[in-house]
Amino acid sequence: MIQKTAPLNRKQAPRIKDAIEFDLTLKPYEKLVLDNGIEVYAVHAGPEELMQVEWVFSAGNWYESQNGIAAATNYLIKNGTKDKSAFELSEQVDFYGAYLNRNCYNETANITLHTLTRHLSSLLPIVSEIITDSIYPVGELDIYKQNMKQRLEVNLKKCDFVANRLIDEYLFGINHPYGKYNSSKTYDELEREKLEAFHRQYYLNGKCTIFVAGVLPKDLHQQLNSHFGQLPLNRVAVTDIDHPIREAVEKNYRIINDPNGVQGAVRIARPFIDRKHPDFAATQVLNALFGGFFGSRLMNNIREDKGYTYGIHSYFQNYMHGSSWMISTEAGKDVCEETVKEIYNEMKELREVPVPAEELLLVKNYLIGTILGDLDGPFHIIGRWKNIILNGLTEDYFYNSVQTIKTVDSKTLQELANKYLDPASFYELVVV
């Protein structure tokens, strides 16, 4: 029997369900409180017997009184305690196949642990030890200074690195935590007593919140309590510090960093609204259209049509006390000015012409699809929660953002483009 089927029409796209029709749910966390008041947010999920624990301290650059102290204190926190050398600490962690990392940001600094769930109880004492007993050996600090200075010297040859530093300086001012940067001298001036003092104030006696995700052990609360619930954390409120932003007056800059460079780093940026501003959710859609994903206008124009660059992106730098909207690319040296011009052309287009319905639907579907994909797995889920909790937001923030992405219209986006994509508000920098 011959079965009759319609010939395959390859020009016809299969029917789809618009991603904006999907329901997105952010899996709730469980909240535990340790004896000393430390809040623990936990998400239990995942296909593998693994977990991630993150200790977040209010110990970022914001709190240092001298450049580089917060970062060095964070970096060297696992390089020696009263009882163990850096090598011994590292070897113990490695033996369990675990990863103990630390990162210093503007407001916060963290310690993160990634481990197979079965080894958690062997590793928590080490984390507790570095919070209570880090001693910052002078030999470790000397190696750090020398190696960081050498690394800085290499980075200063890179146009993108130099451009990132300068654009932040223009946006926030050289004395602001978001705008300042390190020099060789910064490292020379680090002293172990200052690191020790910073550690004592902002880690041992500091403010800590814990985020846990993965396949969690049944006695998690008890384990965390016995290792962290008795420490002198969270007893004193962190003192508010005010750092005024001082934007640069001059808006345009051209810098030659390497006369033989074949590419230039282009940065165009403006101060921007924060997450709590009523326009914020909708500007995420505008940003995506503009330069926020592979199908964006900047990418289509400057990479896919003109081939000036390997990639161009726009994004928000969202900090707790200030934000910026940034366009960033590395382009051929002889097409940098043309690239700058095209970026402004794309701003103009967004201001003057309403976004066509088809393109808007595409961007919305893409954004929702990305969030859907990003809610896959416990580490991503806790990441979303961390962002909400540390910024003093609530669950509604997530659902309202999703709702705005699904419903924002062309008219609103055009209004926002007129409000925020005004070239006069942008700093402009090219570093070759």
Place this chain on the structure above:
Amino acid sequence: MIHFERFQLNNGLKVIVHKDVSTPMAVLDILYDVGARDEDAAKTGFAHLFEHLMFGGSVNIPDYDEPLQVAGGENNAYTTNDLTNYYCQLPAENLETAFWLESDRMLSLAFSEKSLDVQRKVVSEEFKEHYLNKPYGNAWHIMREMAYTQHPYRWMTIGKELSHIEEASLKDVKAFFFKHYTPANAIMVVAGNVEMDEVIRLAEKWFGGIEAGATYTRNIAREPEQKEARKQVVNAAVPLDAFYKCWHMAGRMDQRYYTADLITDILGGSTSSRLFQTLVKEKKLFSNIECHHFGSMDEGLLAIEGKLVKGVSPETADAAVEMVLDSLRNEKVAEKELQKVKNKTESIMAFEDMSLMNRANSLAYYELLGDAALMNNELEKYNAVTTEDILSESRRIFDDSKSNTLYYLASKK
């Protein structure tokens, strides 16, 4: 343990299905058995340039990205010396969109002059951004050329020189496509919230009608055994002296590969590893040092590279590296140290398998190696490595007459 099922279409396309209902998403991954090692020495960088062209429209669909984005999906691709892999992730309910898009570009590309012209420029900028405009960016171009005399691993996936990319013609592009982008030369993995029956139906519907095409037989010159140490000194406008050294190691399917992989972890890879502890912390000769390999399918390279502390001569640094290697060549590592790197390996694999995309990528890769089921035996192979194996393999690999050394020095101003 990663579960999967498989079937094959009449045109030779192999399909692997990995079901995971805990996610609302689906992944479609297509791996083509072609990499930079399949290139002509006069037209290098082609496999990678071609990967860019795969996004320039196919015979029936003018734009690949747009319909996928409309369906809430995202995608990417990468080219290595061994293979080219394309993957997309989208809500499982829209899976058919991925089948439609991927099958059309396997059927035939649009071959547009404009797309070729633009992507030649984009790839040239990528070349500049990563290899020309960065200090030390060309170090591995030099190292590969030194370590290989015959095998096409002697050039990087980005290509040997910019001119090869700039001169690529549409004729070359077409020939490459019909030679390598055939169903029989591809492996497809469908993963996520999907049903086997539905995957079979969609595969037959969209890929079943694509002609099998001519079979490609790989014929790559084997690298002759290196007989004497090779060495080069380069002076360039970099701020610090750097040291690179590499040796030859077993290919991906050899049990000795696993031994070599663990050796790189013993030497580099963490702050408790031997090179870091001895040369950065104790002797303070390097400001950073690492040990790695390329995971190549054919016989590959195991490398040590680092930046020297100012004032240290490259000869001193070189000799100090050799002293660390002596300890591996002369005595067995402690059981505990071997266990440490095995534990690390187990943990890395478990973390990698967290993501659906990684699981799909891995299944395709192991199928290329011969059988997707190999993915589930990896840990056993690592655990089979003994301290004797580490000793004998260290002696075999770190044979000075098979070494390649590069001193990449800061030119005096």
